[in-house]
Amino acid sequence: MDDLLARLRSGLPSEALLTDPDVMASYANDMASFCAAGAPAAVVLPRTVEHVQHVMRTATALRVPVVPQGARTGLSGAANASDGCIVLSLTKMDRILEINPVDRIAVVEPGVVNATLSRAVGELGLYYPPDPSSWEMCTIGGNIGTASGGLCCVKYGVTAEYVLGLDVVLADGRLLTTGRRTAKGVAGYDLTRLFVGSEGSLGIVVKAVLALRPKPPRSLVVAAEFGSAADACDAVCRIMERGHTPSLLELMDRTTVRAVNAMANMGLPDTTEALLLAAFDTPDPAPDLAAVGDLCAAAGATEVVPAEDPAESELLLKARRLALPALETVRSATMIDDVCVPRSRLGAMLDGTAAIADKHGLTIGVCAHAGDGNTHPVVCFDPADPDESRRARTSFDEIMALGLELGGTITGEHGVGVLKKEWLSRELGPVGLELQRGIKRTFDPLGLLNPGKLF
Amino acid sequence: MDDLLARLRSGLPSEALLTDPDVMASYANDMASFCAAGAPAAVVLPRTVEHVQHVMRTATALRVPVVPQGARTGLSGAANASDGCIVLSLTKMDRILEINPVDRIAVVEPGVVNATLSRAVGELGLYYPPDPSSWEMCTIGGNIGTASGGLCCVKYGVTAEYVLGLDVVLADGRLLTTGRRTAKGVAGYDLTRLFVGSEGSLGIVVKAVLALRPKPPRSLVVAAEFGSAADACDAVCRIMERGHTPSLLELMDRTTVRAVNAMANMGLPDTTEALLLAAFDTPDPAPDLAAVGDLCAAAGATEVVPAEDPAESELLLKARRLALPALETVRSATMIDDVCVPRSRLGAMLDGTAAIADKHGLTIGVCAHAGDGNTHPVVCFDPADPDESRRARTSFDEIMALGLELGGTITGEHGVGVLKKEWLSRELGPVGLELQRGIKRTFDPLGLLNPGKLF
Structure with a gap:
């Protein structure tokens, strides 16, 4: 541990390394319910790509896991710390490096807040569509890690469709550049897309080239x-x-x-x-x-x-x-589900969710990106009541089972994290899971990047 | 060889297996210039997923390479046969399985011709945008393999944006299902997107769920x-x-x-x-x-x-x-390049291409998807003239070098195949190339799927 801190210190300015236990505890969780979190050994707030490379080289040398974080507004525990890890919070790498109206791109660091980027491009008559509910707080890096959606997806699609290229620090500290600044490009496998939604498990995004649209x-x-x-x-x-x-x-x-x-x-x-x-x-x-x-x-x-x-x-x-904030006031806690079904099955999904609520005697409010078939059943419960908590967790799972039964997916836009790990393997099946794990090993052979998330 | 044919025969109807050398020779090439092709040991035209699985199991058992093909309208040699390979032509798996106007999806087999699908969905008021120049001949499977573009991309994007889910037969014959039928979904790494543009090097696409739009x-x-x-x-x-x-x-x-x-x-x-x-x-x-x-x-x-x-x-x-057909009449042969630059650099790209043509004393006509910055410089030459051929090849390469210099990519929509292998490694760099090869090994550890293509 002393060795870890000393090594980290050797390549970082002092303000970039946090070790106070109380301060570190405030970096332990994202906004998911029912997700365990551990105590980090260190919290690092890098300002530069080199800082990130130093952290990853140190982590590799000492075999210490690294948990990357944005604004921790995620809803699946993907940003939760594990015991003894380095929390790598990208929030201080928050510069907008370029906005180009002819090429309709923005180049940003991962810590830029979604709303900050949206407003900056808006002033130039441009539009960055992805608009998760947390857009005033969440970061572009977090949006990329979780492949965020939002209200506009029915017309404008999700985050993945706006990420053209990335700079990524790999587990061993090497820098990888993927993708392009061009409107089109098919040179090799699409590594850019692989990182989108990978929940920090394949590398640390340190720069992104984003596509923009004309402001509608x-x-x-x-x-x-x-x-x-x-x-x-x-x-x-x-x-x-x-x-x-x-x-x-x-x-x-x-x-x-x-x-x-x-x-x-x-x-x-x-x-x-x-x-x-x-x-x-x-x-x-x-x-x-x-x-x-x-x-x-x-x-x-x-x-x-x-x-x-x-x-x-x-x-x-x-x-x-x-x-969502309003439903959070119904009981003292909520679990927000995120099941997406073919929109032709939306009625069946809502009926089935109501039946699950009845069966378990719970309040489950549903708001939905209906045009996409993406429902957010919000299970309201009191965590101080063990039986109600158990029924909440059970109904949450039954909602995912219903989604799969209707030809849907367990997550339309919130991701897997630790909350839906077991369900990911049900959705993907053994062949898919094996290949996903193979990809993980290719990028992170020592398993240091956000271990215990996804699968 | 006898063993190969006997094994293939054991799981295929007789009309699905072609072994006549002249007939097989007609399956040796796609439409690229300057790309070597070998003589296949067998050509298989499967009708079912089980046929494809049988071929892949046989290939794995005997360590025989497999070259998947659509309509062979590609322009990079990605579908060219190698010596002793099994050519797997998916053209007979050509059923449109479903068109769903509420969910705005089509489910198709890989051999469906692009124009056939476009017309079928058009009759229902729907639109499948990707429209490569060869759309009257090329197949959806080929479009997926090469990540095809077309004229409409400036507004509607490329093939990748319309592929929601795939059924893929892996190198060892197992069946993998990726992606979804839903408008959104972020469950795990995006394997669907990884297959798009992979030029048949990761698996054999046997079914695709495609997104549709309302007909404009x-x-x-x-x-x-x-x-x-x-x-x-x-x-x-x-x-x-x-x-x-x-x-x-x-x-x-x-x-x-x-x-x-x-x-x-x-x-x-x-x-x-x-x-x-x-x-x-x-x-x-x-x-x-x-x-x-x-x-x-x-x-x-x-x-x-x-x-x-x-x-x-x-x-x-x-x-x-x-x-393109017209430029093909200027001299007896053409090489069609496919360099995409940021649209703000389009002028520099055209000027530079003209200078390259002058320097080498060649006619190079340019048509471009200008809104995307995607140029198709067509180098016209006489293959019977060795010096002119050499200058054609040199100018083709210089055009790619210019594209990279301007912040572009060596291929906007035609892919890499054998034609641009050397250039792919220049564009990706050593770290990117290493990861691409790692992904290839994860899916195809024996290296049987379309070997010698991409890298």
């Missing part, structure tokens, strides 16, 4: 109330089947709507069984908004309310962004 | 003539910088325009130094077309001609699609 017009939202979640899901299918491309298509169930009202008194329809929000950000969204309103009505909407202007739209979007 | 309106095209290639490239930068999203943005140089006119008498402006085509497929393309016309004029266009209607637009697009 402000979106207009239409809201529709339904007498049942099934009707709302039917509307989602009709909207997508008819070829609409909403920039957002979100569903909140009754529990979620009431929680948001209770928290923020936003005047959402308290009597609704399901609320659907659709947004369009085209130059002329009126025809799409009207058509979507008609499709909702045909699917049984009890009321269709188009926002009058961007301000009213913004208010509805804000309500949606409050869904 | 027919596009309208504006054409602009320029007095220099530099002005045309300047126009490209202005168009992209101003936030336009053309569905196509193509450039043809003087040599290309003249070759197209000579071949098809299409009435393109014979005096132009560069012709730019921009298309928009939005519901109301008029404002974009007008703005792009103005930007072209500001960049020095000598004439701007908006197409009057879809028919006239179609004629201009047809001219662009004839560019």
Whole structure:
């Protein structure tokens, strides 16, 4: 241990190395429930690529595991420390190195906060779409590690689609450059994509080339109330089947709507069984908004309310962004699931989730990126009640089983971490798992990078 | 050899196994120049996944290399046979298994021809964007193997972005399922993406889940003539910088325009130094077309001609699609390069290519997916003239060196195959190459899948 700290110190400025136990404890966890975390031996906050290389060389020499971290807003325990590890927090490498409007790229360090980048490119008429709920806090490096999604994915896709190239410090400290600055490129296997969603298990991202888009017009939202979640899901299918491309298509169930009202008194329809929000950000969204309103009505909407202007739209979007915080107030804790099914099975997913909640006598609020079939069932429970905690964990697992049964995946955008390790192997099967482990060994033969995560 | 054929026969219907030397010789090559090909020991045309598994088990048992093939329209020799190999042609596994308009996916076998799929989904109001020039012949399996691009990439991206999940027969005959049917999913490393562009070196794709989009309106095209290639490239930068999203943005140089006119008498402006085509497929393309016309004029266009209607637009697009065949008539052979640079460096790329042509006394026509910075310099030469052939090969290499110098890649969409092996290692560098080889070993420890390709 003394040797570790001495070696780390030899290549780092003093302010980059934290060893106070109380301070280190504050780096132990991300925001996941039910995920064990250990006590780090050191926390390092590198400022440069060389600092990161020094840490990895030291870790390799002494066989010490390294847990990379961004803002620790993750929901699967992927950033949780393990006993005796080096926590490598990339939050101080937070420079935007370049924004190029002709090439439509940004080059950034991993610690840049998503919202900071979004605003910086926005000032130049550009748009970085991935917008996880934690966008005001989470970092681009964390977004890359967990392959984050968000509200806009139904039109604009996920983080993976915006990462063109990476600089990565490997487990042994060598620097790897992957990908490109160009719009296209197929030179060799796509290592860039392999790092996206790898949860820090293959290398430490120290620089990213990101694709940007032109900034779209402000979106207009239409809201529709339904007498049942099934009707709302039917509307989602009709909207997508008819070829609409909403920039957002979100569903909140009754529990979620009431929680948001209770928290923020936003005047959402308290009597609704399901609320659907659709947004369009085209130059002329009126025809799409009207058509979507008609499709909702045909699917049984009890009321269709188009926002009058961007301000009213913004208010509805804000309500949606409050869904998770609001559900967190229902009981003293939550487990947020992240099951994605083919959107044609969304109704079955919501019905099945309601049945699981009933069976276990729990409140499970669902908000969903409905256009993507990506549901976030939020299991509300009291961790001080062992039986309720057990039922919460069981229902969480049953929701994943249901997702797989419906042809879906255990994680649409939150990742695996430690929370869903057992389920990853169920989804991938033995052949897939063996190959994933083979890739891990290729990049990290000593198993030092974020061990115990994923599989 | 007898053992090989006997073993293959034991698990295949007789019509699936070809052994006639003349017939086999017709399977030796794809469409690349300057790429050696060997004589296969057998050609197999499997109809089922089990056939493919039988071939791979046999190959593994006898340590025989396997070269997978689609329609052999590739331009890098990736599908070329090696001596004594089994050629595995997937062209008979050509069923469209499912098209689902709600989930916006198609499930296909690898031998489905791109145009066949495009038309089938089009009838349901859907759109499969990737459109390589060979789309009337090339297969989806080949498109996946080479990570094909096309004319629409500037708006709709490349093949990789449309492959959601795969069934793959591994080198040892086991079946692997990767990815998903859902819009999103981040369960484990992205093996799906790893197979896209892997040129058959990691496994045999036997089924693919593809993402579809709503069919856009027919596009309208504006054409602009320029007095220099530099002005045309300047126009490209202005168009992209101003936030336009053309569905196509193509450039043809003087040599290309003249070759197209000579071949098809299409009435393109014979005096132009560069012709730019921009298309928009939005519901109301008029404002974009007008703005792009103005930007072209500001960049020095000598004439701007908006197409009057879809028919006239179609004629201009047809001219662009004839560019490569037309350039092939300039001399008796061509080498088609595929260098992609950041679009801000497109002008430098075209200037540099012209200088290379001058230096070597060769005709090099350039057509480019200009919006992506993806140039196709076509080196025209007479293979019967050894000195001209040598100069052709040298200039081809110098074009790649120039691309790398400008921050680009040696291949935007045609792949590496045998043609660009040496250049792949220059682009990737030793660390990247080592990791790529490690991945290859993880999937194919005996090195049986398409050996000698990529690296």
